[in-house]
Amino acid sequence: MSVRTRFAPSPSGFLHVGSARTALFNWAFARRHGGALVLRIEDTDRERSTRESEQGIVDGLGWLGIDWDEGPLRQSERRACHDDAIEDLLARERAYRCRCTPDELEERKRATIARGEKWTYDGRCRDLGLGSDCGSHSVRLRLPEEGQLAWDDAVFGASGQDAREIGDRIIRRSDGAPLYHLAVVVDDLDMQISHVIRGADHHANTPFQIAIYRALERDPPLFAHVPLIVGPGGKKLSKRKDPVSVEQFRDEGYLPAAMTNWLVRIGWSHGDQEVFSMQEIRELFDLGSVNRASAQADPAKLSSLNHHTIGALPRDELVARLLPFLAALAGRTVMPSPELLTLVDLLRERSKTLVEMADHARFLVLDEIPYEEKAARKHLGKTVEPLLREMHDGLAALKAWNEETISAVFEEVRARHGDLGMGKLAQPIRVAITGRAVSPGIFETLTVLGKTRSVGRIAEALHYVRHG
């Protein structure tokens, strides 16, 4: 049997990290088994579905490096197939028309629960044999009177529920629209999906869907329910408090490879291995190693993974990814200069995100470098004036501009001031040329900035020290 998986998000909002992981698992499983991944947009809820959101999902998947083989298909465009299936079910009396109104249902449900009994549809219209001329009506699936609706879940193992606990549920609304469960089953059947890999929130819905497969006299696919990603404290992820969209992470400067590495390890493991490239994910991912417990997504781990990924990225690619962030910072297009390439290598060890990296690079990219107040107060006091002056003159006189010649100037000045500690001299210079008390090594930083700008900035600092 050829493997076919599907990712079926509803296009309301952005691509959620939980959805992204589901997509990743489906992708990995399909690739691992030489199968196909289908992208299906479940847009039957027209009020909440938007075209922008669909585009956002497509963009997000593309950014993550998750490619698919068919689609995007839209569920809304398959309405005729859903209608046909319902008519077929009706014709074979596996479904029936129901005239009960929502209000009546609500009332009977309340009364039943008040009596301390469990509510499922009471079957009032079940054997009425209502025809299409019965007025406003919904359509219900006729469930077996007894027996289990069971399946062997690839993650949760033997699963199932008594048919009578579910009751005859609606598959077509009175306005004629097919319900989600019916639509999914029909679509998965038509698209010949072999493995349904989806969030564990669907685990409890599966028995009813199995009932639909049976009514349609078709074999269900294999189900694999993956544990939900939850927020801090094991609570439901909050869209307000927790970062949940992949766009958000992308904008904060996380790399797609770090995201997928992070996501794949939430609820899945391969021994003690922590780092997985997309190549490894598609070679190693297996449903048998997926956990059953819901898991929290730890942003600190993503941060660490991102740092690791930044460190391992080829320089050209890293620069290319950094450029947009630099442009945002500078308010103009930034071209990759040789100095920038050098700086990027100095910065990769110190940056958790591209946003951070761009920020560390601002001294090279921006012309105006305001001093950070605290740094200036601490390192650019009156007493450093002679140091700055001597450094300025010494550096300005250099013929060759490199770490060796620069370091020699530092040594001269320090010696002249009674073997002044390196920190006493490096910090003022650092603030003078970067505006901050933090940067890569001072020789490297000066080298990258270049003689003209370095000397110019020290002159400005001199002016600042003298006149405030």
Add this chain to the structure above:
RNA sequence: GCUCCCAUCGUCUAGCGGUCUAGGACGUGGCCCUCUCAAGGCCAAAACACGGGUUCGAUUCCCGUUGGGAGCGCCA
């Protein structure tokens, strides 16, 4: 409320009856290195939710309790 699911360090997890004085990673703390910040090196603290069984032997199997989650729509 009902049905179902889950439960190892703060977090993600390894473990599939003896190899566990429970391993890894992130995070946290300390030390070293050091011109700042990182990085790096070394070290440390940190978990089998609880109670019963089964067994010669339970982190591993079974049952309860507790805690968390999902589902119970003419939403998807």
